[in-house]
Amino acid sequence: MDYAKLLRLLSNSIDTSGKSGRHIVRFLQPDHYNECLSQLLKYRRIYPALRSIRSSSLLQALFCSLRYPDSTFFEELGLLVESDSTISVHSSASSSKERATDIPWGVKRIGAPEVWSVSTGYRIRIGVIDTGADYSHPDLRYSLGRGIHLLNRASLPHDDNGHGTHIAGTIAAAGGAQGMIGVAPRSLIYPVKAFDHNGSAFVSDIILGIDWCVRSRMNIINMSFGMKSTSQALKNVVRKANEAGIVIVASSGNDKKQRTADYPAKYAQTISVGATNRDGKIASFSNSGPYIDIYAPGEKITSSWLGGGHREMSGTSMATSHVSGAIALLLAARPNLTPGEIKRRLRRTARPLSTSQARARSRPGEVSAVRLLRGKIERRGQG
Structure with a gap:
C-alpha cells in the first residue's frame, strides 16, 4: 500500500x-x-x-x-x-423527581435481594457506555471506577445529562438507608462517556468506548442506546468484543414495535432487552418480538440522579441496567461462563410473562436473579 x-x-x-x-x-x-x-x-x-x-x-x-x-x-x-452516524440514548418515556427508596421495586421484582447472601457482584467490572456518571453521588461513592471521557480525555467522565447516573444506580448503587441499593451493589461501574449533554453520540465514539472496554478488561458492557439503521463498523466491533469474552447488554428501544429492535440490540452478539411493568407485562412503550432475548423492569424506575438526588424514569434503558446487574451477580458466582452460555441461561431461567403475552414457549420471559443463580442458592442453603 x-x-x-x-x-x-x-x-x-x-x-x-x-x-x-x-x-x-x-x-x-x-x-x-x-x-x-x-x-x-x-x-x-x-x-x-x-x-x-x-x-x-x-x-x-x-x-x-x-x-x-x-x-x-x-x-x-x-x-x-x-x-x-449519530446514535441516541433510549430516553425515558416519563420522568419525575422522586425521593430515595432503599430497594427500588425493580430490584425487588427480579429477586436480587434474595441472592445477596450468595453474590453481590463483587469485583465484576461493568463498562457503562453512556453520558457519564455523577462521581459525587452518595449512592455511587463506592461503585465507580475512573472510566474514560471520550469527548475530553483529560477529564473524568462526569455526567451532564443524568441518564448514565440513573443506569449506574440501578446496576450498582450502594447508598444504604440514606439512599438506594442497586441489583449488584458490590460490582464496579466504569463510566464511558461517549454521549454529550443531549444524550447524542457518534458511532465512532461508541466504537472507541467498546475498544476501551476490551483493553480495560470489562466483564460486561451496558449499552442503553440505539439507532434504526445498522452500521457495519459497529457490528464488527460488537462481534470482536463478544469474541473477547465480554457480555454485551443492549436496550431494544421504546418504539412499541412488535417485530424489530434498534441497533446494536438487534445484533446476534448482544443480549437484547425489552421492558416490563409492575404487573410483569411488557411495558406499553417497549419494543417486543423475536429480537428480544429477555425482559426486565423498565417502567417508573427510581434511581440515582444528578446532584445527589433520585428520579423516576421509564424506558428499555432502565430494563437493560437490571439485566446487567443480574449478569454481574451471576458472573461473580460463576466467573467462567461465556457470553453465549450466559445468554442461554438468562433465557432458560426467565420468569414467564403473563399468559396473554406468552403465546409461545419460545418467547423470552422476565429476568429472575433467583432462577439465574438457583444452583448456588440451593448449595448455600444445604451448607
Missing part, C-alpha cells in the same frame, strides 16, 4: 470544522492498519490536518471528517469508508 499517497489524500480531504460529516475508514488487512498508524505518527508533522484523526485498534479503523470521500480510491487500497 502507498501510505504516503493515502495520508496525503486524507490530509487534503479532511474537514477540520467537521461540517462535512464524519467518516469511518476501515482496513481489511491488520498489517496495513498497523503500518499506516506508524506512518501517520510521522506524517502528522508534515500534514497538521492528520492530527484530527482518531483510531481504533480493535476495529482497525481511522475516524475523520472528509470533504469528498472517494470510495473508489479507498477500495483500490483495500479500505472501506462508512458514514459516521
Whole structure:
C-alpha cells in the first residue's frame, strides 16, 4: 500500500470544522492498519490536518471528517469508508423527581435481594457506555471506577445529562438507608462517556468506548442506546468484543414495535432487552418480538440522579441496567461462563410473562436473579 499517497489524500480531504460529516475508514488487512498508524505518527508533522484523526485498534479503523470521500480510491487500497452516524440514548418515556427508596421495586421484582447472601457482584467490572456518571453521588461513592471521557480525555467522565447516573444506580448503587441499593451493589461501574449533554453520540465514539472496554478488561458492557439503521463498523466491533469474552447488554428501544429492535440490540452478539411493568407485562412503550432475548423492569424506575438526588424514569434503558446487574451477580458466582452460555441461561431461567403475552414457549420471559443463580442458592442453603 502507498501510505504516503493515502495520508496525503486524507490530509487534503479532511474537514477540520467537521461540517462535512464524519467518516469511518476501515482496513481489511491488520498489517496495513498497523503500518499506516506508524506512518501517520510521522506524517502528522508534515500534514497538521492528520492530527484530527482518531483510531481504533480493535476495529482497525481511522475516524475523520472528509470533504469528498472517494470510495473508489479507498477500495483500490483495500479500505472501506462508512458514514459516521449519530446514535441516541433510549430516553425515558416519563420522568419525575422522586425521593430515595432503599430497594427500588425493580430490584425487588427480579429477586436480587434474595441472592445477596450468595453474590453481590463483587469485583465484576461493568463498562457503562453512556453520558457519564455523577462521581459525587452518595449512592455511587463506592461503585465507580475512573472510566474514560471520550469527548475530553483529560477529564473524568462526569455526567451532564443524568441518564448514565440513573443506569449506574440501578446496576450498582450502594447508598444504604440514606439512599438506594442497586441489583449488584458490590460490582464496579466504569463510566464511558461517549454521549454529550443531549444524550447524542457518534458511532465512532461508541466504537472507541467498546475498544476501551476490551483493553480495560470489562466483564460486561451496558449499552442503553440505539439507532434504526445498522452500521457495519459497529457490528464488527460488537462481534470482536463478544469474541473477547465480554457480555454485551443492549436496550431494544421504546418504539412499541412488535417485530424489530434498534441497533446494536438487534445484533446476534448482544443480549437484547425489552421492558416490563409492575404487573410483569411488557411495558406499553417497549419494543417486543423475536429480537428480544429477555425482559426486565423498565417502567417508573427510581434511581440515582444528578446532584445527589433520585428520579423516576421509564424506558428499555432502565430494563437493560437490571439485566446487567443480574449478569454481574451471576458472573461473580460463576466467573467462567461465556457470553453465549450466559445468554442461554438468562433465557432458560426467565420468569414467564403473563399468559396473554406468552403465546409461545419460545418467547423470552422476565429476568429472575433467583432462577439465574438457583444452583448456588440451593448449595448455600444445604451448607
